[in-house]
Amino acid sequence: MTTPIHITHVIVGLDVGGAERFLLRLIDAHRGNPQYAHRVISLTGKGTLGPQLEAQGIAVTALGMQSLRDTPRTYIRLKRALQAHRPDVLQCWMYYADLLGGLAGRRLGIKRILWGIRNSHFESGGTRLKRAVRRSCAIASRHLPWRIVCVADSALEVHARAGYDRSRMEVIHNGYDPETFTYSDTGRHRLRRELGIPPDSLVIGSLGRYSAAKDHHSFVQAADAAMRQRRGLYFMLVGRDLTRENQALARQIAATPHPERFLLLGQRSDVIDCLSAMDVFCLHSRTEGFPNALGEAMCAARPCITTDVGDARQLLGQGGRVVPAGDVPALTQAMIHMADLDATQLQAMGARARGRIADHYTMNHAVDRFESLYQTAMALPY
Structure with missing residues (x-):
């Protein structure tokens, strides 16, 4: 034995x-x-x-x-x-x-x-x-x-x-296990239907608890600026304390032209469905080590935007765009760039992200x- x-x-x-x-x-x-x-x-x-x-x-x-x-x-x-x-x-x-x-x-x-x-x-x-x-x-x-x-x-x-x-x-x-943690078409359509997201809208989302290190306020600033330049953008925030009860975040969102386009889902157990419902994943942290949420989004074949923190650049490879941490204009431009890509281009970028996980992580x-x-x-x- x-x-x-x-x-x-x-x-x-x-x-x-x-x-x-x-x-x-x-x-x-x-x-x-x-x-x-x-x-x-x-x-x-x-x-x-x-x-x-x-x-x-x-x-x-x-x-x-x-x-x-x-x-x-x-x-x-x-x-x-x-x-x-x-x-x-x-x-x-x-x-x-x-x-x-x-x-x-x-x-x-x-x-x-x-x-x-x-x-x-x-x-x-x-x-x-x-x-x-x-x-x-x-x-x-x-x-x-x-x-x-x-x-x-x-x-x-x-x-x-x-x-x-x-x-x-x-x-x-x-x-990560790309065989079990993978994109769900069923989960995507279920959640987007529940949230009332129009079919032709682009959803940029993030995953991670509310904290100063995660810098959700820069994300909201960039989202506000991107919404003013491109139509049909929605923003999904998933994680602990990311709800309307978070007064600091709620006040900032209320000051944007379209607060209804910010979907604050709080902490969820259906993480893969949340990622699947996003068209683009965004890691907007000021500090990280090896960002777990970014890896999970890549597993789900999401094209990604990430700040240049920890090993995020190394992890992402050619699966998206990298911007300086805390640089709201750069983050805004990355969002606009993603909004300007067509579905085929986004899908190809997401496939590269998933392939990098399968090959290296x-x-x-x-x-x-x-x-x-x-x-x-x-x-x-x-």
Whole structure:
């Protein structure tokens, strides 16, 4: 009988986000595989994805952290949880989980510790305390983790320059399954019909939670300008807090000539239908690592516009247009360019985007890389 490698994942939370969705896909890839057994510890709650993991038979522990003031209590709970089910490999995701998981793991004598870096910025954004945590991770990177897995080449370079131990770092890009995550003609027509989108309208959409880093306000500015120059444009925003209850966003949209053409759908479970209902996908972030939403849109064969953040340019290839982050006029012109293409040209661009995923960024490739790490870790002499 095969003895599985027991992997415990420590992550800040399990709401819908790029890291969280990738963790779900990584674990799902090992369903029925006797070589690997996964557990998940969330520093906060079980969120949206916790129940989905539990439905797969994955044990999920939520430590209930509500603020940084809970850090000492959360650390104690984390150490107890790791002690109760001591893993062969401890895999941590993002700064807080890296630091707390690394400290707790080392305290318990666990040496096969993987850290995860999911963004391509270091000092920008966050509170003073959060920046202090990032700097602490840079110092601790020489002692706590065995390996540091970066989601993007740009993420590795930025963090190495900020003091992370380059010798422990490597890149494993996000992976996607283009065979199962694919365009749905049925989903497209269903959703567009429900939303009352005219058949001849061009829908430019985005996917991702509302946050300063995602820069939805620049998207709305560019959309406003594009609408004034081209007819028949609609704009779909999908993600947490992207609803009319978001007063800052609602006020900005209300000031445009056609607020009814902004479709704020909030957080959805039918992501592939939402992407299929879009004619063009737009990533408008100010910062990213390896943008998961962009990869998913490419899987769905959507022609894309993206800001030049993280590894977005490398990921997209010839599947769309790249503009500088925060450059509203450039984003506007990219929207107008897409509006001026005919259906055949858009379809060809979307096909190139999907082909790039199939050739370079499949989930099988990412899983193989992680499995190689797990196997190498188990061969270490401790």
